[in-house]
Amino acid sequence: MSGARQTLAMDLRRLATWIERPGRHRGLIATGLFVLLLAFGALDSVTGSDLSLGVFYVLLVVAITVVAGAVAGIGAAALSALLWGAADVITSPSGLSVWIDLWNVVTRFAVHAIVVLLVASLLHALRLARESEARSRAFLATAAHQLRTPIAALRASAEALVVEGATPAQERLLANLAGEASRLGRLAAALLRTARLDQGEPVRPRPVDVRQVVLAEVERARQLSVAECRLAVDPRIPAVVVVDPDATAEAVSNLLDNARRYARAVIDVRLSAERGWLVIEVTDDGPGLPAGSETEAFQRFVTLDGRGGTGLGLAIARELTQRQGGDLGYAGKAFVLRLPLSEASGRRPDHGSPDAGRPADRIGAGA
């Protein structure tokens, strides 16, 4: 057997013995190994925008470190077993005994290795899942974005043809074309909205006159609807409250788009305040949600009949409300939107948003 191999094997054994030596060293090395391994996995996952997941990982690493430190033998024994086995393999004279020695290494290392591998692979799997989720969110957002130009071209072409003039039969088809292109546009906008909400787009609450926000949406519904749209505002509502006006307007808009689709003659919107909550109720005199479908209706891509909705309107409206600390539900034939009522007395309403009063910018995801 060569001297070099002997020397190497001896060095390995010496290192293994040093690691096994009882005392602070063992604890240190064990803890160090674990922290390194797990922190590596956790860091990958922590570098992302999802703060709560990052906090979870940090806590996981801390917990395992403590346990590993308490059971300090694990890391040190595993490492030393590996080194002993390696030394044995290097000094083995013949084929079969190499395999026996390898088997010894594996069995001595196994229990320790399993613990480390399990945790490491768990973290790796979590990291992969997060990456995959982030990729599909990014994809959804990009896809929805990319759809908009071709949809715009379709819609513009159909509308230009309608105005140019056509036979009644052609006009019917062109109207359908333009209507469907418009609906496609709303769907793309709704998808983009959903993707942004999933990516954790923040809400921006500021002091606004929420009565104006709701009135603007009711006015818009009046222009687009043959039904009568009535608005009742409780005089106790403060002039200025702190909400996200864009999110609130969009949620109300989605509820009104639904109401327009089903109303026979009347849509009622009621704005009131009760016990610290701002309440916006939207009712129509149509058939209402079928019994038993109240929960389902708020899920994504659920349309309860084929009337040209996106299936996303209610889901988006609920998300937008929940992001502001409120909720959206259905009770007694009315959609009830609640937002935490936080007065901003003494502050003047913020008219700063450049997109105030621009109906085209919110294509109406519920429509």
Added chain:
Amino acid sequence: MTTPRLLFIEDDQSLREAVTVTLRGAGFEVRPEPDGSTLADAVAAFHPDLALFDVRLPRGEDGFDLAVRLRAMAEIPIVFLTAADALDDRLRGFELGADDYIVKPFAASELLARVRAVLRRSGRLTSPTYKVFDLLIDEANRTARRGPSDLQLTKVEFDLLVVLSREPGRVFSKTQLLSLVWGFDGFDENLVEVHISALRRKLEAHGGRLIHTERGKGYVLRSPVAA
């Protein structure tokens, strides 16, 4: 009234062609371009009254860069077309001196309304008040009078009247009105009937019938003197 001239830069061919047809159909003179390479020439030779840019253009130059270059050449209003509706993009557009911002996909009626509004604000749309029969229509202030009386029209009724009055004698089908006034954001043709009735009631309170129905065809604005 001089015809307003629009410089329109859009790289998507279908969209560029369709919007050009729409704008020309609405009475504008349009110079469509696929990118900003001819900007200097377009400004010098065409003398546009307004520039309409897509924000995302090919070969690295984007609408915002173009806007900066254009500002150095001429003081004309700029409207951006974009698929992006993130608030930051819009704010950036306004910071760069955009006069308005339209999100794709858009209704043709929305595009036309905004372009006209921007032209009006910058004083480049002349004679916003015009007379049609005994109607006096002021597009800038959105009022319509018949004789001495203000008709007190809602937003939709006013838009409807304007569409019909721009081409008196032309029959507009319900579908065409749905496109021109509501941009197909409304759901059904009843919308047209309901608002035409309301508009008629207000008009006929002050004189003879102006909006006639052509059975099976649509609505038309004609002189109250029997045709």
